[in-house]
Amino acid sequence: MPLIRFEKISRRYQMGAETIHALREVSLAIERGEYVAIMGPSGSGKSTLMNLVGCLDTPSSGQYELNGVLVSQMDDNQLAEIRNEEIGFIFQTFNLLPRSDALRNVELPLIYCGVPAEQRRQIALEALQHVGLSDRIHHKPNELSGGQRQRVAVARALVNRPSILLADEPTGNLDTKTGMEILGLFDNLWEHGNTIILVTHEEDVARHARRIIRLRDGLIAGDERQAGLQRRAAEEQTASATVPSP
């Protein structure tokens, strides 16, 4: 059974009198443990696809099964629960809460699934340690560098042990070196069994993944699997970051 199964998924938006077809009957399957990059020019539907995979949005038609559960018909609150338990988001702009310190940001998903305070703190501390930020736990986001912020975001995404790590242009706001570090962290996470879906428009970034899905005009234009690529680069970068095993 695939982890993600899209069955003729369409997503249409109404813009005034015009209907925009962001996705047209897309079917695809992603297995557990895959490292997938979703590529395409802007307007190709990759953000829509990511929102649908991440249960932030629901399809206009078609079926989406996540982990064997049909999520395309769920209501807002059920989707919130699925997002909390199954999906770890990593955004281009980090999306940390500006007034909360790193620890508090990482604790957030645990708060929403009702982990008691003491235990919550313990788990969040461990997650921050795994991304190498043990000495920054009480720093606010604006006191951290871009790379550190994205590490906090990664720790937050991992803290509930989700089925999928969903990253939307995770290196878009970082310089090349820091971006490589974050991608190295991803490689390491993947090697430890995490499923990663990466949305990007950069070939260099996409090459870290084992499978590249290309979108154009709301349709899948290509789906290639790569073998052995980037292994060397991944090993280079992970020297500094240790990563939790799932």
Add this chain to the structure above:
Amino acid sequence: MNVLTELKEGLGISWGAIRANKMRSVLTTLGIVIGIVTVTLMASAIQGLDRAFLKNISFIGTDVLYVSRFNWFIDSEEEWRKVQKRRPITAAQARALEKHLTLARAVVPEVDAGLPIYYKKRRSDSVRVVGTTDQFVYTSSTAVALGRFLSPLEAEGGRPVCVIGSEVATNLFRREPPLGNRVRIGGQSFEVIGVLEKQGRFLGLVSLDNQVIIPLKQFMMAFWSNPDCQIRVKVAELAQLDDAKEEVRSAMRVVRRLAPKDPDDFAINQQDQFVKMFHKLGGTIAAVGLFVTGLSLFVGGIGIMNIMFVSVAERTREIGIRKAIGAKRRTILLQFLIEAACICLMGGTLALGLAWLLILVVQKFLPAALSPSIVGLALLVSLVTGVVSGFLPAWRAALMNPVDALRNE
């Protein structure tokens, strides 16, 4: 996540939000502060008036029934004309009534007239001259400050003695002691044997100290041979007030020789009537006051609603993040409701402090007090205002689509 944790988290988040916008929170609170100060002052004034009134009418006595020709409160002109035809209650009827009653401690006839009083060249006008018996002292809250009250012998025998109110005493006797001196009432001379304690004014209007008490016999001999009496009946047990009232009624019917089908041609009055009348009036005052305070709270509430809309709008992205991470609608709703409630509660607390200071000042002129029930009311009202005015903005936040919210810059 259970509701208690949600409340706790919500409180933490709101506190952070309020602290992050100190100036704005304070300004928003101002509207609520004014509203709650009004509520508190209004409620304190009403409570104070209530207490003052009850204290004021306590001289009537909760356990004393007043049998008289007229009802104290006459509702219509028609009724007025009807009761005018009633026969007067005579002193003999009062004595007869006493023999029929078993639940009374004292039965006291009382007649009064407004007359001037002279002492040497001094004169005190429109003094209430009361003719009664020695038992009067049991039915009245007045105590004798100086000298003594009428003795049974004096009441029966009709020796010309009098007990004067404190106001009469100060008016007539500047330097001399009043006791033992003689005052003239309507040409008759009376020896002062006692001075009553100061009682103050009834409802702040009528002085209760401008009176002179003389034996009923004297009163009838000197001024009015066949007067219309009022009979005070002091009940032995307050718990039996209603039974006693019924006893008085049937006894009076016998004394007045009424046929079974005749209506009562007398009235039995009691303090309760004043209380009821006052509560009717107090209800109107409270309703008007409530409307005024409601208006100012409404304005304050709109301020809260406005600022909560701003708060929701500028935190759209935060809402998006929270939703993406797994916050449910209820969680977001609660977060903003708690924020609004916190702002209002802070305003309420501040307002109570202010009101407390104001009441300290007001107390110098009017009876007012900040009671625990008012404090509770003020806090409750501010909480409710917060929740009500925060609901719409919070609801908008809760319904936000996470994709749009995250895209918000």
